[in-house]
Amino acid sequence: MTQFLNRRQTLIAGAAAALAVPAIGPARAQAAKVIRLGVLTDLNGPYAGNTGKGSVVGTRLAAEDFMKAHPDIQVEVIQGDFQNKPDVGLAMARDWIDRQGIDAIVDVPVSSVALAVAGLVTDKDKVALFTGPATATLTGTACGPNHVHWTYDTWSLAAGTGRALVADGGDSWFFITADYAFGHALEGDTANFVRQAGGRVLGTVRTPFPGTTDFSSFLQQAKSSGAKIIGLANAGTDTVNCIKQAAEFGITRRGVRLAGLLFQLSDVHAVGLEAAQGLTLTEAFYWDMNEGTRAFSARVAPQLNGQKPSMIHAGGYSAVAHYLKGVAGLGYDASKASGRAVVDWMKATPTDDALFGQGQVRADGRKIHEMHLFQVKAPGESKHPWDYYKLVRSLPAADAFRPMSEGGCPLVRP
CATH class of the missing domain: 3.40.50.2300 (Response regulator)
Structure with a gap:
């Protein structure tokens, strides 16, 4: 052996x-x-x-x-x-x-x-x-x-997107989570913010990574839970596929909102503004900021x-x-x-x-x-190629990342 x-x-x-x-x-x-x-x-x-x-x-x-x-x-x-x-x-x-x-x-x-x-x-x-x-x-x-x-990191994404959606009425969540360290951490950090704000987590489902391309059964579970927010604790093409398939099933037309917890510019491009419009996301950088x-x-x-x-x-x-x-x-x-x-x-x-x-x-x-909370533009708001975001607000560095005292890092003196 x-x-x-x-x-x-x-x-x-x-x-x-x-x-x-x-x-x-x-x-x-x-x-x-x-x-x-x-x-x-x-x-x-x-x-x-x-x-x-x-x-x-x-x-x-x-x-x-x-x-x-x-x-x-x-x-x-x-x-x-x-x-x-x-x-x-x-x-x-x-x-x-x-x-x-x-x-x-x-x-x-x-x-x-x-x-x-x-x-x-x-x-x-x-x-x-x-x-x-x-x-x-x-x-x-x-x-x-x-x-x-x-x-x-997962804390900063949760602090931005999670807080914003709960404050906007999204007080019940169901997570679709990539089944490895990243997905677990992103789900956990976001769930903590949801609960701290008085919200509830109604359920979660773990999807194999890599290799999952059909998210239909997971999306149906999320829809059946009655949650107002489906939190996508995944990234890249997994997030893109989830959003596209949710649009195909008409989930968002029924009032359920999607939270792309790690949803980036190229993902918006892949989904298209028609399906991605209105989504809230947190990023550290946007090409058209300055x-x-x-x-x-x-x-x-x-x-x-x-x-x-x-x-x-x-x-x-x-x-x-x-x-x-x-x-x-x-x-x-x-x-x-x-x-x-x-x-x-x-x-x-x-x-x-x-x-x-x-x-x-x-x-x-x-x-x-600083981290920045953005909302994806509607097709009619986009004036030129890759003009996808409008800035909601910027989060100061001190608020955007987990305090050192809470991380448990052995390099940090008490």
Whole structure:
């Protein structure tokens, strides 16, 4: 049995290495100082639209901008598709660190994989910049000295969308939940906000991930519960399929509201404004917020066949830019020697960029910044391509993320 497991692990590592396709920065003279970044992402699965190639593009752009300012340091970027499988993801990350000299791993959109990678980078004293996963456990009981959680988390999504819908009369909920760490965390955090506001959770159903495409029976269960809100504790194409199928069954026409708890720009595009109009959602970034977000999006969209970047794509740029500032600020040799030292620098230095505004990385590794509550426009309100959101309100960083005192992070002193 041990021989079989060892052979299987070897095959997984070999497959992971084959998937790691080089994506090197601009051609330049060979530099003695090299930082290597690995974007561990979903290039072909349900999360590809919100992560995937766009996460690679965001990382590359941050690397290019850094190299212009620091021509003595070369930044190399590789990418890998871990197929949303925890064993493949962890094997790929281990191979990158042990054999390919990766200094920092970026993205990792599946929470169960991110939790495993968090342990790995701590053991190896490397860095993980988690821009794609959602579970707030990464800065709670699973916090660590070598990773940061950048863009959003389940607590911030629940704080935004959950609170807003309960305040608007949605006081009874039924959850359709992706059956893994992310879905469980998103359901749990949202349910807590619903109950704290005086609402009720009437039921929940767990859907296998990945692989579920027909949500009809789950939607019928939700409808039969009598809940005013069907909370979709899933993401990507799972959320898109739920919303499309709910429209086909006429569920929303009967007064039931859908809550896309992790519903992003490319998902709205896939659903279409006719079906998505009126939905409330929480995001950290929108491409049309200000001049800075529009300028970044103008760089990204041509590389994504015209698609505007998601908050996770923007998170890739922002997190990598701050990490590379840490490499320069701490010094190349010290940064190569200890990923933990770079993360300490990142925590000690406030953040400020055009994509997320002012923020900071807290002692628990949580990057905090404003979050924004949006409503999807009706078709007649949209004036040009990708003009999908209207801002309801912005949530201050202090209110948008879980207080450190409530997370249980062992790095935080009582």
